[in-house]
Amino acid sequence: MNDGAPGRLLLVPNTLDHGSDPVPIEAVLARGVLEQAAALRHWVVEDARSARAFLKRVGAVTPLGAPLQEITIAELPRARKGSGEQAPASAWTALLQPALAGHDLGLLSEAGLPAVADPGAQLVAAAHEAGLRVLPLAGPSALMLALAASGLDGQSFAFVGYLPQEALARERRLRELEALSRRQRQTQLFIETPYRNAALAAALLAALQPSTRLAIACGLTLPNGFNRCCRVADWRRTPPAMPDRLPAVFALLAD
Amino acid sequence: MNDGAPGRLLLVPNTLDHGSDPVPIEAVLARGVLEQAAALRHWVVEDARSARAFLKRVGAVTPLGAPLQEITIAELPRARKGSGEQAPASAWTALLQPALAGHDLGLLSEAGLPAVADPGAQLVAAAHEAGLRVLPLAGPSALMLALAASGLDGQSFAFVGYLPQEALARERRLRELEALSRRQRQTQLFIETPYRNAALAAALLAALQPSTRLAIACGLTLPNGFNRCCRVADWRRTPPAMPDRLPAVFALLAD
Numbered sequence: 001m002n003d004g005a006p007g008r009l010l011l012v013p014n015t016l017d018h019g020s021d022p023v024p025i026e027a028v029l030a031r032g033v034l035e036q037a038a039a040l041r042h043w044v045v046e047d048a049r050s051a052r053a054f055l056k057r058v059g060a061v062t063p064l065g066a067p068l069q070e071i072t073i074a075e076l077p078r079a080r081k082g083s084g085e086q087a088p089a090s091a092w093t094a095l096l097q098p099a100l101a102g103h104d105l106g107l108l109s110e111a112g113l114p115a116v117a118d119p120g121a122q123l124v125a126a127a128h129e130a131g132l133r134v135l136p137l138a139g140p141s142a143l144m145l146a147l148a149a150s151g152l153d154g155q156s157f158a159f160v161g162y163l164p165q166e167a168l169a170r171e172r173r174l175r176e177l178e179a180l181s182r183r184q185r186q187t188q189l190f191i192e193t194p195y196r197n198a199a200l201a202a203a204l205l206a207a208l209q210p211s212t213r214l215a216i217a218c219g220l221t222l223p224n225g226f227n228r229c230c231r232v233a234d235w236r237r238t239p240p241a242m243p244d245r246l247p248a249v250f251a252l253l254a255d
Numbered sequence: 256m257n258d259g260a261p262g263r264l265l266l267v268p269n270t271l272d273h274g275s276d277p278v279p280i281e282a283v284l285a286r287g288v289l290e291q292a293a294a295l296r297h298w299v300v301e302d303a304r305s306a307r308a309f310l311k312r313v314g315a316v317t318p319l320g321a322p323l324q325e326i327t328i329a330e331l332p333r334a335r336k337g338s339g340e341q342a343p344a345s346a347w348t349a350l351l352q353p354a355l356a357g358h359d360l361g362l363l364s365e366a367g368l369p370a371v372a373d374p375g376a377q378l379v380a381a382a383h384e385a386g387l388r389v390l391p392l393a394g395p396s397a398l399m400l401a402l403a404a405s406g407l408d409g410q411s412f413a414f415v416g417y418l419p420q421e422a423l424a425r426e427r428r429l430r431e432l433e434a435l436s437r438r439q440r441q442t443q444l445f446i447e448t449p450y451r452n453a454a455l456a457a458a459l460l461a462a463l464q465p466s467t468r469l470a471i472a473c474g475l476t477l478p479n480g481f482n483r484c485c486r487v488a489d490w491r492r493t494p495p496a497m498p499d500r501l502p503a504v505f506a507l508l509a510d
Contacts, residue, residue, distance in 0.1 A: 011400075016393075024287060027393075030286075032279060033282075114403060120409075121409050121410075124405070124484075125406030128406055134406070136401075137476075145368070148369060148371050149266060155376075156414065217391075220391065
């Protein structure tokens with residue numbers, strides 16, 4: 001394993017089911033990715049408990065390189081999603097220690113690709129800073145699946161994260177995104193924590209222009225997932241029944 | 256197969272190797288996705304020849320539901336990448352005919368997810384319009400792999416497609432993107448046709464501020480791929496050797 005060369009930082013995709021009502025892991029992750037994940041003995045993860053659950057799922061289809069209890073799993077510094085991650089540089093160097101010592105190191109988030117709409121980017125930046133190789137492994141991205149499924153412009157788009165929670169600020173932000181989308185002909189994508197999905201959907205239907213196209217994708221890759229894209233005027237006639245436990249991605253494109 | 260209900264439009268991911276120097280298909284595509292692709296008898300694709308090559312690769316790991324010559328493969332209307340797709344509504348309805356007649360229909364692009372930085376969005380839009388279910392299947396997205404590998408902000412980013420080819424217009428656009436990135440704290444992603452990679456890289460190093468962070472990811476998921484992210488000042492000291500045949504994704508984030 002360790003020939004004196006530094007290890008790599010492997011960006012390992014997770015499923016999109018958040019471990020509840022799990023889909024077969026081979027439904028969404030490639031065999032080659034599972035094999036590379038199974039071989040890793042060192043991890044930095046968003047959440048250790050769900051990472052162990054992930055490794056059990058991986059181990060069920062391809063043998064792990066070491067017993068689970070011998071695999072080291074460190075957690076990323078906690079930061080509320082949507083806020084900036086803040087941790088001293090020394091924290092990142094400490095997390096990269098296994099790679100600096102010559103071992104490949106996996107980075108895993110709770111769902112989808114690490115460091116995309118998820119923590120981890122600062123670890124990747126620290127890896128580049130330290131001269132480590134960074135190897136992103138193919139896997140599902142909820143944002144891109146939602147974008148592809150929307151039929152909205154996929155040649156020009158932006159992901160803007162979370163909207164403000166306060167009603168007036170959220171309405172102002174929505175009108176701003178709608179104007180920006182119209183001016184730049186740019187699809188605007190955003191997310192919300194699942195239990196606020198219904199409130200956001202209602203706010204969208206209230207605030208947006210009737211002719212704006214709005215896509216909602218919920219539970220992507222899950223058996224009970226759904227997606228639909230139509231004009232706001234049509235959504236108003238048949239509003240979505242938003243589940244409060246499935247992650248959703250929203251996208252709009254204004255005419 | 257056909258119980259009177261309409262078929263679905265399945266968005267099928269492709270590998271990122273463009274068929275040359277191919278990686279094992281199971282290195283990047285999930286078993287479940289390969290099985291769903293193998294079962295389809297009707298396709299709309301960016302390019303029929305490469306779609307047949309894709310189906311041969313799929314068939315080598317999971318048996319196709321019908322002999323290749325019995326699978327119908329229609330091509331999307333040609334449009335230069337980066338320009339708007341323009342075809343009459345009747346063209347999209349004709350392409351959706353198999354789904355309207357009750358058969359599942361696959362949409363496939365040359366690489367990665369269809370309808371993301373690739374043609375196909377208008378077919379997806381037409382499917383929604385016709386009331387068809389759209390099912391996006393998990394697969395690699397070069398843009399998201401590049402973003403994850405960059406260590407740049409993955410909570411706020413935009414994909415702006417291709418930059419102008421003319422030198423002055425390109426420089427103006429780069430400064431505009433850099434200013435936008437600084438103002439919005441938004442990572443800006445863009446692509447170029449491979450044979451212009453080196454020219455674009457040189458233009459980036461010339462036009463951007465020394466403190467701007469620039470990521471270049473080339474040949475994602477390929478054995479000879481590489482990626483690196485550092486400040487423009489550091490790139491200037493060790494400029495990238497850009498291959499002229501590997502697709503690349505560029506990303507910048509200004510301080």
